[in-house]
C-alpha cells in the first residue's frame with residue numbers, strides 16, 4: 001500500500017566521492033602536488049563537506065557500511081508512515097546477501113523453540129527464569145508484574161487475524177485521513193491495541209483515545225502492550241465502556257480521525273446510531289474522517305433512502321468504500337468513509 005510516493009534525495013557517499021575526485025585543475029595546469037599534500041587536501045575537503053552536511057537542514061541521506069548510497073525520503077523520518085519501495089528493496093537485499101532461508105522451527109543448539117502453552121507452563125513452574133539467588137534479590141526487580149497469560153502473548157491471537165495486520169490498518173487509515181503527529185484520534189473497540197499501538201507510537205502524547213468494553217483486552221493493552229513497546233510515556237487515554245458514551249474523553253476534543261476496526265458488526269444497530277449521533281460533534285468538520293471496517297449493515301438494514309436520510313440528519317456524508325493491501329500477507333479489508341458536512 002503506497003498511497004503517497006516520497007521524493008528521494010540522492011546525496012550519496014559515492015556521489016560525494018565522485019564529486020571530490022572529478023576534474024583536477026591543478027593537474028591540468030601541470031602544477032605538481034605531492035601525494036601526502038593531495039591526501040591531506042582530500043581529507044580536509046571531506047571533513048568540511050561532512051561538517052556542512054551535518055549542520056544544515058538539507059534532506060538527509062543514510063548509508064550503512066553494507067549499502068553505500070541508500071537514500072531516504074526527504075520527508076522527516078519520524079513523520080513517515082509507510083515503508084518506501086527503497087525500504088523494501090533494502091530488506092530484501094539484506095535477506096539475500098545474508099543467504100537467509102526460512103528453516104523448519106526445530107530444536108537446535110542454543111535455540112529452543114517453545115509453544116505458548118510450554119512457555120506458560122514454564123512461567124508457572126519456575127516463576128520466570130531468574131539468575132538471582134535469595135529471596136531479597138529475586139523480589140526487587142519487577143516494577144509492573146505482568147500475568148503469565150499476557151506474557152506469552154496469547155492475546156495476539158484473540159481476534160483471529162495475524163497481529164501484524166494492525167500495521168496495514170494503521171498505514172491505510174493514517175494516509176487516508178492525512179494524519180500528522182499532532183492529529184487527534186479516537187478508536188472505538190481498540191481491543192488489545194493491534195492497530196492502536198501504531199497510532200500511539202506515531203501520535204503526540206495524549207492524542208490517542210479509545211473506548212473498549214472487554215476487560216481481558218484492556219489488561220493486555222495496559223499491562224503488556226504499552227509497557228513492552230515503551231509507550232507508557234505516550235499516555236493514551238484508554239477507557240472501559242460499552243455504552244458509546246464519549247463525554248469522559250473531554251467535552252471539547254475535536255478528532256481528526258475516528259475509526260472502528262471490526263467492531264460495529266458486533267454491536268446492535270441502535271447502539272451504533274447512538275454512538276454516531278454523539279460523535280458527529282466531536283469530529284472536525286469537513287477534514288475529519290470516520291472510518292468503519294467490514295460493512296455498514298447498521299445503515300443498509302434501514303433501506304437505502306432511510307439510511308441516507310438518517311446520515312444527512314446527523315450532518316454526515318458517506319464518502320464511499322476503499323480497500324487496502326498488506327505489506328506482509330494476502331489480505332485486505334473494506335473500509336467505509338464518512339465526513340461531517342455541517343460546521
Ligand SMILES: C[S@@+](CC[C@H](N)C(=O)[O-])C[C@H]1O[C@@H](n2cnc3c(N)ncnc32)[C@H](O)[C@@H]1O
Pocket residue numbers: 159188189190191192193194195211212213214217241242243244260261262263266267
Ligand atoms: C474483533 S475485535 C477488534 C479489536 C481491534 N479493533 C482490532 O482490530 O484489533 C472487536 C472489539 O470491539 C470491542 N467491542 C465490542 N462491542 C463494544 C462496545 N459496545 N463498546 C466498546 N467496545 C466494544 C470488543 O470488546 C473487541 O475488543
